[in-house]
Amino acid sequence: MLCPSEDIQYYQPAQEITMDYQMDAVANDSDYDWPHPTKNSTDFVLSGYDVELETKEGVRVSHVSMSVLNSSLTSVFIPLIYIIIFIVGLPTNAMAIWVFLIRIKKKHPASILLANLALADLLFIIWLPMKIHYHFKGNDWTFGEPLCKVLVGFFYGNMYCSTILIAFISVQRYWAVTHPLSHKLTNRVTVCVSVCVWIVVWIMTTPLYLYDQTVKVTKLNITTCHDITRPSQLNFPVGYFLTMGILGYVVPCLVCVVAYPLTFRSLRRSETDSSSSKKKKKAIIFMVIVLVMFLVCFTPSNIMLMVHYSLLSLKIRNHAYSFYIVTLCLGSLNSCLDPFVYYFISDEFREHVKNTLKCRSERSAERMKVSFTPVKTSTLSSSTPTGDSQSGSPPDTPQP
Incomplete structure (x- = not known):
């Protein structure tokens, strides 16, 4: 989130801030434009660098944050x-x-x-x-x-x-x-x-x-x-x-x-x-x-x-x-x-x-798989003493 990446300044009530600002300005002879809270502000402000943007809730988004949001x-x-x-x-x-x-x-x-x-x-x-x-x-x-x-x-x-x-x-x-x-x-x-x-x-x-x-x-x-x-x-x-x-x-x-x-x-x-x-x-x-x-x-x-x-x-x-x-x-x-x-x-x-992309059901796909295996199963059955029991064919599938 953007706001947590900036320094956060928690405000006192507006009256106290004004007083503090005036005292600092007198002491330092500063013309810095201190960002006062608006009437819609809550108790916080996000401090920025050179440009500050204010939200209705009182959030001031820095120039860096603004550049990210607009980038x-x-x-x-x-x-x-x-x-x-x-x-x-x-x-x-x-x-x-x-x-x-x-x-x-x-x-x-x-x-x-x-x-x-x-x-x-x-x-x-x-x-x-x-x-x-x-x-x-x-x-x-x-x-x-x-x-x-x-x-x-x-x-x-x-x-x-x-x-x-x-x-x-x-x-x-x-x-x-x-x-x-x-x-x-x-x-x-x-x-x-x-x-x-x-x-x-x-x-x-x-x-x-x-x-x-x-x-x-x-x-x-x-x-x-x-x-x-x-x-x-x-x-x-x-x-x-x-x-x-x-x-x-x-x-x-x-x-x-x-x-x-x-x-x-x-x-x-x-x-x-x-x-x-x-x-x-x-x-x-x-x-x-x-x-x-x-x-x-x-x-x-x-x-x-x-x-x-x-x-x-x-x-x-x-x-x-x-x-x-x-x-x-x-x-x-x-x-x-x-x-x-x-x-x-x-x-x-x-x-x-x-099979799904070709709109084949599982049963039709299984039939196609069986139809392409008779040579392999017959070879296996002829080379084994147990015959059809080891041919690998499904029980309900008739032998070719």
Whole structure:
């Protein structure tokens, strides 16, 4: 938020300020034009550098803050990135949810967790048109305070739901590799874990609805959403976002950084034949891609978030807000990149996506698969003493 990045001066009543100013002016022979509070002001002002802009609530936004709000960075670049995320992420995540929940009949822990990850991405993406509209209008929010709170809640909810789910995916991958026999028995546990993640994220984001997210800047004639915070409410978001950064990023990051190398080491030590080496290679590629995406998408924004609010808690001026909002925007790219990871890594997911796009039902796709396998099954049956029982054909499928 812009306002916490500036120095904050808490005002005494206007009469006392006038008296103090007059005494200072006499003592220092100064002609400095002290910014008196307006009749609409509350008990705070944001001090600036050379230009100050006053809001109806009494906030004075500095020249630096004004330049950020009026820059092409926030009114052109950021909304264009969000447009790309919306156009790409909406259909791909909807397709991913359809495949994981409808097309894949035999559920397993990975598909359950990935379906929840796609759902978190989709719930964030459907609110992006309002954020795009906000930035294109010069950071002017026209949808009211409640919808601003919902947008902010879903924005951070998606980020931390994604980090926590990715952490559980890393644990699930490690468990599947090190305990393959009990792997198939964990679906119910995975569903319970997913429900708990959603409950925890809902609790974590609830405080975002408890304080005002919109502030009207009168001289710019705009109403900001989450970009300016009243100093009277500053202590709450400082403690809140520092806690969120630790619980929502640092802890999941440590889990991923520990779990994926352990899984990689276990895979390298396991003895496999040539038929399973391809699966092992794909598993390793999947782990590397997920870990890199996690670090690239979530690390810059969360580090900037914690640094930004740490400096605010120490009342140290910083001008890194522009970089902070850019990292948040680029971190949202994770929402449209996830489905491509599923597609290129999972043969099953890729096959279901192709069949869905070709409007093939699962039954017709299965028939086509069977129709192309008679030579292979007959060869297997002729080379094994058990005949049709080991041919690999479905029980109800007649032999050619």
